[in-house]
Amino acid sequence: MRLTVIGTGYLGAVHAACMADIGHDVLGVDTDTRKIEALAAGRAPFFEPGLPEILVRNTRAGRLRFTTSLQEAADFADLHFVCVGTPQRADGLAADLSHVEAVVDGLAPLLTRDSLIVGKSTVPVGTTRALARRVAAQVPPGIEAEVAWNPEFLREGFAVQDTLRPDRLVLGVSSPRADQVLRQVYAPMLQAGIACISTDPATAELVKTAANSFLATKISFINAMAEVCDASGADVVTLADALGHDARIGRRFLSAGLGFGGGCLPKDIRAFLARAEELKVGEAVSFLHQIDRINERQRRRTVDLAGQLVGGTLDGQRIAVLGATFKPDSDDVRDSPALAVTAALLDQGADVRVHDPEGLDNARAALPGPAYCDDVVETCQDADLVLHLTEWPHYRALDPRELAQVVRSPRLLDARNALDPTAWRAGGWHVRALGRPAHV
Numbered sequence: 001m002r003l004t005v006i007g008t009g010y011l012g013a014v015h016a017a018c019m020a021d022i023g024h025d026v027l028g029v030d031t032d033t034r035k036i037e038a039l040a041a042g043r044a045p046f047f048e049p050g051l052p053e054i055l056v057r058n059t060r061a062g063r064l065r066f067t068t069s070l071q072e073a074a075d076f077a078d079l080h081f082v083c084v085g086t087p088q089r090a091d092g093l094a095a096d097l098s099h100v101e102a103v104v105d106g107l108a109p110l111l112t113r114d115s116l117i118v119g120k121s122t123v124p125v126g127t128t129r130a131l132a133r134r135v136a137a138q139v140p141p142g143i144e145a146e147v148a149w150n151p152e153f154l155r156e157g158f159a160v161q162d163t164l165r166p167d168r169l170v171l172g173v174s175s176p177r178a179d180q181v182l183r184q185v186y187a188p189m190l191q192a193g194i195a196c197i198s199t200d201p202a203t204a205e206l207v208k209t210a211a212n213s214f215l216a217t218k219i220s221f222i223n224a225m226a227e228v229c230d231a232s233g234a235d236v237v238t239l240a241d242a243l244g245h246d247a248r249i250g251r252r253f254l255s256a257g258l259g260f261g262g263g264c265l266p267k268d269i270r271a272f273l274a275r276a277e278e279l280k281v282g283e284a285v286s287f288l289h290q291i292d293r294i295n296e297r298q299r300r301r302t303v304d305l306a307g308q309l310v311g312g313t314l315d316g317q318r319i320a321v322l323g324a325t326f327k328p329d330s331d332d333v334r335d336s337p338a339l340a341v342t343a344a345l346l347d348q349g350a351d352v353r354v355h356d357p358e359g360l361d362n363a364r365a366a367l368p369g370p371a372y373c374d375d376v377v378e379t380c381q382d383a384d385l386v387l388h389l390t391e392w393p394h395y396r397a398l399d400p401r402e403l404a405q406v407v408r409s410p411r412l413l414d415a416r417n418a419l420d421p422t423a424w425r426a427g428g429w430h431v432r433a434l435g436r437p438a439h440v
């Protein structure tokens with residue numbers, strides 16, 4: 001099938017490459033010329049495991065091309081996936097839909113055939129209906145274009161496998177025809193037995209928002225338990241292990257620590273709160289305010305504990321920060337808890353050095369101030385405290401004994417509960433972690 005993917009960021013570039021990989025003829029579209037040039041040359045404009053290989057394979061095979069022209073997109077296909085950003089608005093909690101609106105406003109008047117426009121971006125419930133009206137008002141006479149929603153659940157770091165083998169596909173459609181077209185697009189996945197739920201667009205939009213709200217709730221729940229553990233001397237890791245054995249609860253997303261960040265969860269729960277207010281059901285989801293607050297509080301707790309560990313004041317202390325991205329296996333620093341903590345350390349006068357395996361360029365652009373280092377040993381040189389803020393596998397492989405030789409004081413704060421405290425203590429370190437007693 002011929003299809004376009006409009007917006008080739010973390011979501012769209014992977015979607016475009018994966019759709020080509022399952023045999024479709026794909027044209028990726030973005031307004032960012034540098035991104036399009038890189039993609040057209042078969043280069044991933046960001047770090048995502050597995051993406052470079054499928055980009056090269058499919059651009060070489062001629063199944064995957066890129067452009068900045070919406071006219072070319074309209075001429076190329078009658079099936080268009082919309083994958084542009086929906087960030088938080090500057091003036092409040094709501095989602096900024098201007099990029100999505102710009103795409104449909106640009107595309108609709110250019111359509112020369114009946115078309116299907118399929119949103120994949122995360123949007124507030126009701127967006128498809130509003131966009132359908134917008135499209136209908138702008139298509140040329142005699143042309144019909146349906147708007148459907150097919151939310152995306154991929155995780156950065158696993159984006160290729162999540163796109164090719166998702167837990168489920170959700171198709172929010174208004175006609176049997178749209179359902180049929182989307183099932184044809186995803187035929188290889190359906191043949192492989194992947195669950196597919198066809199529903200109305202509003203339910204599809206809400207599945208994504210609800211899924212992110214649930215995941216955020218699970219993380220903030222265990223982080224709230226971590227605070228109780230800190231106050232009572234209990235151990236949140238053992239607590240989470242024991243809770244996780246209950247099949248109704250499950251262990252995943254129960255890792256206590258610095259909390260969630262990135263370009264999705266924080267803005268998505270805020271956008272949900274704003275939309276719920278508009279729908280006059282703000283009270284029903286008001287607990288999400290608390291989920292957001294608990295999450296933000298972990299950043300302050302980490303900074304406070306860092307201060308305590310260096311004797312009360314961070315001013316003039318040399319702090320080594322391990323991790324800048326919002327999660328491992330990604331170079332994404334949008335709303336990164338690690339960078340938020342780094343900024344707070346700088347504000348309190350600390351001398352901060354930051355290491356990250358893939359995110360240094362983005363971190364430098366987002367937060368000037370700390371020294372950014374390519375090497376962990378250089379980062380930890382003469383440090384008064386080492387802060388582990390993003391759980392890259394890289395850091396689990398460090399040799400605590402070796403690192404103890406280069407720091408000024410072998411003190412570790414593991415804000416992700418991901419390093420082995422026994423091994424670090426055996427290596428001569430004083431180890432603290434969020435939600436764990438000092439001796440565990």
Ligand code: NAD
Pocket residue numbers: 006007008009010011012029030031032035083084085086099102103120121122123152153154155156263264
């Ligand atoms: P991103 O910022 O990486 O990518 C958005 C892209 O859209 C950018 O390349 C930008 O240049 C482009 N763009 C903006 N306006 C455009 C226009 N008018 N025409 C063409 N291109 C335009 O964002 P992302 O992380 O890929 O997220 C995109 C959407 O997908 C968001 O709604 C997000 O919530 C959702 N989503 C993201 C993920 C994820 O893990 N990143 C997962 C699921 C859903």
